[in-house]
Every structure is written in C-alpha cells, then in structure tokens.
Amino acid sequence: MLELEELVRDFGSHRAVSQVSFRVSGGRLTGFVGSNGAGKTTTMRMIMGVLAAHGGDIRWEGAPVTAADRRNFGYMPEERGLYPKQTVLSQLLYLARLRGQSTADARRHLLELLERLGLAEKSQSRLESLSLGNQQRVQIAAALLGSPELLVLDEPFSGLDPHAVDTMAELLREYADAGIPVLFSSHQLDLVERLCDDLVIMATGCVVAKGTADELRHRDKPRYQLVTGAPAHWARTVPGVTDAEVLPDGARVELAADTDPGALLAEALRRGAVYAFTPLVPSIADVYREMTSA
Numbered sequence: 455m456l457e458l459e460e461l462v463r464d465f466g467s468h469r470a471v472s473q474v475s476f477r478v479s480g481g482r483l484t485g486f487v488g489s490n491g492a493g494k495t496t497t498m499r500m501i502m503g504v505l506a507a508h509g510g511d512i513r514w515e516g517a518p519v520t521a522a523d524r525r526n527f528g529y530m531p532e533e534r535g536l537y538p539k540q541t542v543l544s545q546l547l548y549l550a551r552l553r554g555q556s557t558a559d560a561r562r563h564l565l566e567l568l569e570r571l572g573l574a575e576k577s578q579s580r581l582e583s584l585s586l587g588n589q590q591r592v593q594i595a596a597a598l599l600g601s602p603e604l605l606v607l608d609e610p611f612s613g614l615d616p617h618a619v620d621t622m623a624e625l626l627r628e629y630a631d632a633g634i635p636v637l638f639s640s641h642q643l644d645l646v647e648r649l650c651d652d653l654v655i656m657a658t659g660c661v662v663a664k665g666t667a668d669e670l671r672h673r674d675k676p677r678y679q680l681v682t683g684a685p686a687h688w689a690r691t692v693p694g695v696t697d698a699e700v701l702p703d704g705a706r707v708e709l710a711a712d713t714d715p716g717a718l719l720a721e722a723l724r725r726g727a728v729y730a731f732t733p734l735v736p737s738i739a740d741v742y743r744e745m746t747s748a
C-alpha cells in the first residue's frame with residue numbers, strides 16, 4: 455500500500471500541494487482527478503521522487519519510501535520522455551534491461567505487451583513516425599515494463615481512441631486484480647466512474663474528497679424524484695424534507711441525512727396516485743463539479 459500523509463510542495467511562494475493525504479491500496483484502481491493546476495502531477499512527481507516534498511510523508515508498505523522501492527514502481531510521467539529516433543522495440547528493450555530484466559525475458563514480455571496494446575506491427579517503427587495515440591501506447595508499455603509493484607500513471611488515457619481506452623482499462627484492471635496498487639490521473643470522469651474502485655479529488659492543492667465512488671455519490675443528503683401527475687407543493691411540509699423543487703408532475707425532494715423516505719412516499723400515496731418514486735444518485739461528474747466549484 456502507498457500512503458501519503460500531509461504532503462506539501464511549494465514553488466516559490468505558491469503552495470502547489472497542501473497537506474495532501476490519501477492511500478492507494480493493493481488490488482484497487484484509484485482515480486486521481488482535479489482541475490488543471492490542482493496539484494496532481496506535482497503529487498505524482500513527489501511519489502516518484504522526481505520532485506522533493508517540502509513536508510509530509512510518503513510510505514510504501516508501511517515504511518518511508520526509498521529509491522530502491524521506487525525502482526520497482528511503474529511510472530508514466532506527464533512529460534512523455536522517449537527517444538523519437540529509436541524504434542519502439544529497441545527503446546523498450548533498453549528500458550527493460552535498465553530495470554534489471556534479462557534480454558530474453560524482456561523481449562518475451564514486450565512482444566506480449568505490444569500485441570496487447572495493438573503495437574505489434576509498429577515494433578520496428580521509429581517513435582517519431584507513430585501517431586500521437588500510438589506514441590502514448592508506447593509510453594504505457596514503458597510504464598508496465600518489468601513487474602511493477604505499484605503503477606503511477608499521469609493521464610494514461612489522454613489521446614487514446616475508444617478501443618485503446620478499453621484495452622488500457624482492461625490492462626489496468628488486470629494489474630489491480632493481481633494486487634498491484636494503481637494510481638492514475640484523468641480528466642475523463644465517465645471513465646474514472648466506470649473504472650475506479652477509489653477516487654481522490656483535488657482542488658487548488660488540497661484533497662477535497664476521497665473514498666469509493668459509491669461513498670462519494672452518497673455522501674450528500676438523499677434526493678428523490680416523485681411523480682404524482684400534479685405539482686406536489688405539499689412535499690415541503692413532510693417532516694425530514696429539507697428542500698423540494700416542485701415540478702408540473704410532482705417534485706424533486708431532498709431529505710435530511712438518515713431520514714426514512716417511507717414517510718414521504720406514504721404521504722404521497724395518501725394523497726393519490728404515485729407513478730414513480732426514484733432515488734436521484736449524483737454522477738461522479740456531479741460530485742466533482744460540486745467539490746471543485748470555487
């Protein structure tokens with residue numbers, strides 16, 4: 455497990471990361487989201503030791519993270535740093551050997567990985583001749599070299615076509631299912647919602663929400679859509695109702711936390727027909743907008 459505790463990073467007088475704490479647990483995909491400049495890349499760079507932390511702790515498996523630990527972390531940096539003139543296979547083999555793999559092992563694993571990522575036919579192409587999306591796939595392969603014990607991926611899905619997104623999502627799920635903690639940043643909230651076990655939301659250097667997708671969606675007061683066929687002004691008077699938006703065919707109602715919605719439904723039924731009574735669960739995009747709005 456990777457644990458960040460009260461992590462801080464300043465650039466001059468600007469505090470880019472402020473008291474950031476969260477965990478990335480084994481066997482779980484953790485999505486890292488936040489607006490531009492929120493501090494995600496800076497946090498990931500501190501995890502990888504590319505940037506020094508100005509405060510706080512980073513622990514790996516319960517002990518302060520070391521350079522040796524970090525050599526076993528797979529990292530996809532924001533700045534994509536491969537060599538444009540080299541072929542895909544030769545530079546990935548080179549990187550694999552740097553990570554301590556024998557040439558034969560590395561070649562076998564790489565050919566498998568390139569096949570998975572739809573790059574098998576491009577293995578002898580120079581990186582600069584590939585489309586941006588394919589260059590991105592090579593970067594992903596580079597992060598997955600060896601047997602990483604943790605994956606830290608800065609926007610691995612950006613620039614990928616829908617098929618590549620699906621392949622990448624499957625791959626990350628496989629790594630997580632094998633017990634590897636996976637942290638990735640993304641601005642694609644629908645994807646994050648579909649894929650992630652845990653989420654961390656950052657805004658202006660701080661963590662503003664974290665938890666499972668379900669916890670985040672249900673953290674607010676429960677809301678229900680009531681369809682009765684007529685404006686339900688009466689809903690505002692039911693005990694436990696904290697807000698009601700009256701609609702032509704009913705109302706959208708907010709209840710105080712831990713209120714039994716049965717009282718509202720019973721009152722609706724006492725007054726006449728009820729065509730629908732549905733919980734309104736916010737999407738992760740709704741939660742994100744609420745948490746990151748100034």
Ligand SMILES: Nc1ncnc2c1ncn2[C@@H]1O[C@H](COP(=O)(O)OP(=O)(O)OP(=O)(O)O)[C@@H](O)[C@H]1O
Nearest residue numbers: 465468470488489490491492493494495496497532
């Ligand atoms: N090397 C640097 N020197 C000065 N300021 C920096 C540096 N790196 C990052 N920052 C600042 O730190 C803040 C956090 O930036 P960071 O790149 O971590 O955000 P981010 O959440 O990854 O954003 P994005 O989603 O746009 O990639 C920003 O205000 C940025 O301008």
